[in-house]
Amino acid sequence: MNILETHDLTKIFGGLTAVEDVSFGVRSGSISGLIGPNGAGKTTVFNLITGIYKVTAGQVVFDGKPIHNLEPHKIAQAGITRTFQNIRLFKRLSVYNNILTACHDLAGYSVADAAFRTRRYREQEEQLKSEAFRLMDVMGLAEWRDKQAVSLPYGVQRRLEIARALAVRPRLLLLDEPAAGMNPDETRQLMTLISRIRDEFSCTILVIEHRMDLIMGICENIVVLNFGRKLTEGPPRAIQSDPEVIQAYLGEGVKTGA
C-alpha cells in the first residue's frame, strides 16, 4: 500500500519547467530513494510534497487524501516532515530547544494555560520535555544538549535536523541529501540510523541522495529523475543495471554498499 503517491506532478517557474509529469508511489513502511543528476528536480519534488511550492499541475496524495497546495504547516501536521539540503536549523537555539520547539504539537495547552501555569500546562510541558530528552538520547545528541545549533559540527547538525523532524512524529520523513559532506564511515552510521528510524519510529522514509553506497545499501525502491521527468523506478538491482540510468547518471561500475 502506498503511503504517498504523486500523479503527473508538474512545476513550472516562469520559463523553467522544473518538474514535469512525475508519477511515483512510496510504499508504506519502506525506505525509498529519489536520485538523479543535479537539476533533475529532486528537491523541487520534495518542496511540492511539503507544500513549499504550489503545484502547477498534478497531484500529491498522502494516505489516500490529496495534500498538494495545502499550507506547509498543515502538511506537517498531517504527518510529513523533512530535512533540508542546506541545513535549516534554528541557528541560535540550543540542540535541546531546537527539538523542544518542534515538539509543540504534542501539547494542546492555550496561551491562558501558559499564563496561569495550569495543571494542563505543567503536565503537557513535562511531556514535551520528556519527549525532547528521549529524542536527544535516541539520536545520540545528549552530549550536545546546550550547544548552539550553529556551532555544532556538520554531522551533528544533520542529526539534529533529523531529530527535529522526528519530533513531529511523522509518518513520512523526507531526507534531502542527509549524507552530504560525510565520509564513508559516517555514511555507514547514517545508514544504520535511517534503518533504525524506520523501525523504531514506524515511519516511511524517502531519501534524496547522490551517495550511491547509501542509496543502493538501504533503499528498497528507487525513483530516478532526469531533466524534471521520471526516467524509471525500481529496486536497486534493476536501477543499477538499467542502461538509461547508467547513461544519464550512474556511469559504469557502480557498486552496492553491501
Added chain:
Amino acid sequence: MNWFYIKGILMLAGMNLMAVLGLSLLTGFTGLFSFGHAGFMALGAYAAAWAGVRMGLPFLVALLAGGLFAGLVSLPIGRLTLNLKGDYFCIATLGFGEAIRLILDNVQTFGGARGWPGIPIRTDLWNVALICVAATWFMVRLVNSRHGRNMIAVREEELAAKTVGIDTFKYKMLSLFVSAVYAGIAGGMMGYYTGFLQPKMFGMAKSTELTIIVIFGGIGSVSGSVLGSILLTALPEILRTFAIWRLVVYGAAVIFIMISRPEGLMGGKEITLDAIRRLARPRKASAGAGTRAGAEGREVQP
C-alpha cells in the same frame, strides 16, 4: 532631586516599559521589525480616553478597552502586512504608523492636531507598577511556553518552522495582537498621566525610540527590555541639561551598538533566579552532562 521627580521618571519608565515589552515580543521574539508601533499606542490612548471620559468607564477598564481596541485594529493590519517580506513589512508598518497619526491629526472629533485636553489624571506610580508587573509576568510565561517557542522559531528560520507544523502566520498575528494590546495600554496610561493627548506624541520619533530600547536591551530578552526601558528613560531625564543632544547621542549609540554589540545589553539571555544563584555560588564540578536538572534553567535561549 526629590521624590516627586523620581516618581515621575519611574512612571514614565513604566509606561515605556509596557510598550517596549509588547514591541519586544513582536521584534525581539518573533523577528518582525515594526517602525510604526507608536500608532498602536495612539489608538489605545484615544480609545482609553474615550472609554473613560466619554463613556465613564473606570480607569483600569478604560485602559483595557484601549488595549483591546489597539489589538483589534492590529488584526486587519496584520492580515495585510504579515505576509510581506522583511523590508516591505518595515515600510508597511512605517506607513501604518504615520497613517494613524495623520488620521488623528485630521479628524476633529478627537481634537485634531491640537489635541484632546482635559483628561483626568489617573495614572499614578502604584497602578503603573502593578500593570507593569502583571505585564512582565504574562510576557515571561508566554515566552516560556510552546507558543513563545513557536514565535522564536519564526524568527530563527521561518521556513523550517512551517515544516515542523508551526502555523507561522497565526503566530505572527498573535505576536502582533499582544504587542498592540501592550502598546495600547501604554498609550492609555500616557493619556491619563499627561492629562491630554496629541497625535504628535505618537509619531515616528516615538516608534523609533521604542525600537531603540528593544535593541539596546537585547533582542529576545524580557529582562533586557525591562532594564533597557528603565535605563533609557531615566538617563535622559537625569541628563536633562543635555536634552537637545539626547537624541543625537541615541542615534550615534544605535550605530555603535549595531557595530559592536548588536545583541544588546542582555545578549538575548534572561535574568532568572537560576542565573542569579549561579553567579552567587562558585561553579560546582559538572553534575553530569545530560541530567534533567541541568537543563531546567529557565533561560529563554536566544
Added chain:
Amino acid sequence: MAQFLQQMINGLSIGSVYALMAVGYSLVYSIMSFSNFAHGGVIMLGSYFGFYLLTLTKWAFPAAFVGAALCSAGLAVIVERVAYRPLRLRNAPFLYFIISAMGASMFLENFVVATIGPTFKTYPTVLPRAPIEIGPIYIGRLDIMIFIISAVCLALLVYFLDRTKVGKAVQATAHNPRAAKLMGINTDFVITLVFAIGGFLAGVAGVMFGMKYTVYPQMGGITIKSFIAAVFGGLGSLPGAVIGSLLLGVIETLISGYFSSQFRDLISFTLLIAVLVFRPMGLAGKATEEKA
C-alpha cells in the same frame, strides 16, 4: 480642464523631485538589498548645505547648487563608511543595517536641531517670482527649473549606467554582488560610488525642496515618499522608481487639488498599502516565487 492641466504640471514637478530621491534610494537598495533610512537625513542636509552656500558664502546659484550636491554625496559616503561598512564586512543580517540606518537618521536630524536649531529657514529667491503664462495655465518658473534639472540629472545617470564601463560595473553589482566580485569588479568601490551618486541626487532634491518649500530639520521625513514611490514602481527598478514617483506626485496633487490637501499624505500611505497588498512587486517588478 485648465485646472486639471495645472494640477498635472504641479504634480509632475513634485514628482520629478520624488524621482530624484527615489532613484538614489532604489540604487542603494538594488546593490545592498536594504532600505537606507538615512536617505532623508542626507536630503535634509543637502538642503541646508545649499542654503548656507547661498546665504553665508554667497556663491552664485549654480555653484551653490552643485556644491550642495557634492557635499551631500560626500556625506552619504561617510554614512556608508561609518554605519554600514562595518556591518557589511561582518555579513550582518539586513535588519542590522536598517537599525543602523535609523540611528544615522536620528543622529543627523537631531544634530541639526542641536546645532543649527529647529527654526525654519527660507531660501533666498533665485528666480523671478512671476509664473509663465501659457493660455489659462500658470507654470511656476521654479517648477520648470525643477523639472528640467531632475530630467537632466536622470538622463546623465542613465548615460552613466548604460554607456560607461563603471556604470556597467554598477549594474552588474546590482544584479549579483557576489558574481560581480568574482568577475573582478571592486565591489567596495562600486558601493561607495552608488552611495555617492545617491547622495548627490539627494542633495539636488534637498536644494529643490528647500527652494520650493522651506528648510527645517525634520524635512528628511519626505524620504518616506521616495520609499512609497520606489515600492510603487518596483523596488530595485530605476525606471520603476521614476515612473512611480511621477505618478505619485501627480496623484497626490490631483487628489489634494480636487479634494483636500489635508489628506494628501494619507493618500500616499493608502497607495502604499494598496500596492503592498495587491501588487507588492510594483509596476515594473515581476511576481517571483522564492526558490527554497
